[in-house]
Amino acid sequence: EGEPCLPASGELVPCEYNYFCDSVLGECTPEKALGEACANRGECAGPNVTCDETTLTCTACDLR
Numbered sequence: 732e733g734e735p736c737l738p739a740s741g742e743l744v745p746c747e748y749n750y751f752c753d754s755v756l757g758e759c760t761p762e763k764a765l766g767e768a769c770a771n772r773g774e775c776a777g778p779n780v781t782c783d784e785t786t787l788t789c790t791a792c793d794l795r
Contacts, residue, residue: 734759749776763789 736744736752736759746752746759751773753760762776763769767789769782775789783790 732759732761765789765791 735757736746737757749762750759751762763774764776765780768787769775769789772782775782779792780789781792
């Protein structure tokens, strides 16, 4: 957590498992849980979780 992922060179550095690169902070941040605010799918934790474009929260996918 807190490791830089967007260095001045502009080359994206991958984050560890369960972290995503926060483009605002430029550092690795823990993935977000269900119900937490998000901007895109890459921020949400879990294989069946997505960022709902309407509510901008991490939401479970409907697998029906």
